[in-house]
Amino acid sequence: MKIGLGACAVLLLGVRLALAQSDPTSAANAYVDAPHDWQMWFPAAGSPMQAHIDWLMQYVLWIMAGVVGFVGILMGYAMYRFRASRNPRPGHVTHNTLIEVTWIVVPTLLLAVIIIPSINLIYYEADDSNPYMTVTVTGHQWYWEYNYNAVPGLDYTSYMIPDNELKPGQLRRLSVDHPLVLPIGKKIRFNITSSDVLHGFYLPSLGVQRYAIPGTIVTSWTEIPKAGTYYGECNQICGEGHDAMPIEIKAVPMADYLAWVKVAQADYTENTVPASPLSSPLPRNQFADAAPGAASPR
Numbered sequence: 001m002k003i004g005l006g007a008c009a010v011l012l013l014g015v016r017l018a019l020a021q022s023d024p025t026s027a028a029n030a031y032v033d034a035p036h037d038w039q040m041w042f043p044a045a046g047s048p049m050q051a052h053i054d055w056l057m058q059y060v061l062w063i064m065a066g067v068v069g070f071v072g073i074l075m076g077y078a079m080y081r082f083r084a085s086r087n088p089r090p091g092h093v094t095h096n097t098l099i100e101v102t103w104i105v106v107p108t109l110l111l112a113v114i115i116i117p118s119i120n121l122i123y124y125e126a127d128d129s130n131p132y133m134t135v136t137v138t139g140h141q142w143y144w145e146y147n148y149n150a151v152p153g154l155d156y157t158s159y160m161i162p163d164n165e166l167k168p169g170q171l172r173r174l175s176v177d178h179p180l181v182l183p184i185g186k187k188i189r190f191n192i193t194s195s196d197v198l199h200g201f202y203l204p205s206l207g208v209q210r211y212a213i214p215g216t217i218v219t220s221w222t223e224i225p226k227a228g229t230y231y232g233e234c235n236q237i238c239g240e241g242h243d244a245m246p247i248e249i250k251a252v253p254m255a256d257y258l259a260w261v262k263v264a265q266a267d268y269t270e271n272t273v274p275a276s277p278l279s280s281p282l283p284r285n286q287f288a289d290a291a292p293g294a295a296s297p298r
């Protein structure tokens with residue numbers, strides 16, 4: 001009997017340990033886009049979209065540096081060459097056709113070489129077609145709600161962990177209770193909206209920045225090649241708890257994602273939020289209702 005109890009205890013301990021280690025997302029705990037001392041530029045690109053943005057930023061920056069350098073040298077030369085002590089009597093030249101045509105044509109060409117990749121990037125960012133899956137992201141005062149459109153019942157809230165409840169390894173004002181878990185190497189569409197005020201769904205290293213607007217869905221997308229944890233913030237001043245609604249994304253291999261979906265569907269049932277006010281249609285004549293003093297002309 002004693003042996004039986006001991007075996008039972010060992011078995012229970014084993015089950016507990018297995019449960020503790022069964023978080024399918026634990027392989028992706030590395031903070032991929034962590035800032036480091038004396039960092040310049042953007043965080044390391046975590047998605048092709050952010051890589052495009054990085055490239056365009058550098059491209060325009062070096063064109064701009066060339067323009068500033070050229071104009072600066074030209075002005076320095078003009079100030080030196082035509083200084084008052086050397087040119088007591090100013091010249092009276094007012095026109096030079098070649099120079100005038102040049103200073104129209106060259107800046108126009110510069111704008112053209114900037115605008116073509118810029119428009120290219122805008123179209124690339126807007127192309128959320130054919131995603132592997134769609135997550136509806138709803139901003140609330142002050143937490144996020146994630147609804148996996150294709151997974152029945154998978155709709156949960158994500159709150160920042162308060163400073164006094166942080167566990168070892170969790171990051172102050174970045175870690176959340178339930179992160180957004182996404183599979184790597186797949187195109188994910190975000191349908192972004194809000195239930196109350198304007199919020200901002202901002203993921204710096206993934207190149208996503210969209211306003212969450214009540215009554216409207218704004219879309220974006222991402223594709224994360226590398227497993228790990230990525231962070232973002234609400235970047236639209238949305239009230240008292242604006243700084244307390246970080247976004248934590250765990251990007252995991254597909255098998256881990258599917259394992260997590262099973263666990264999450266069971267675990268998050270009590271965490272499921274009540275139906276969003278957005279799911280019921282707005283009153284037909286909401287503005288007249290809101291302003292009863294505004295009499296109709298009849």
Ligand SMILES: [Cu+2]
Binds near residue numbers: 139140234235236238
């Ligand atoms: Cu917000």
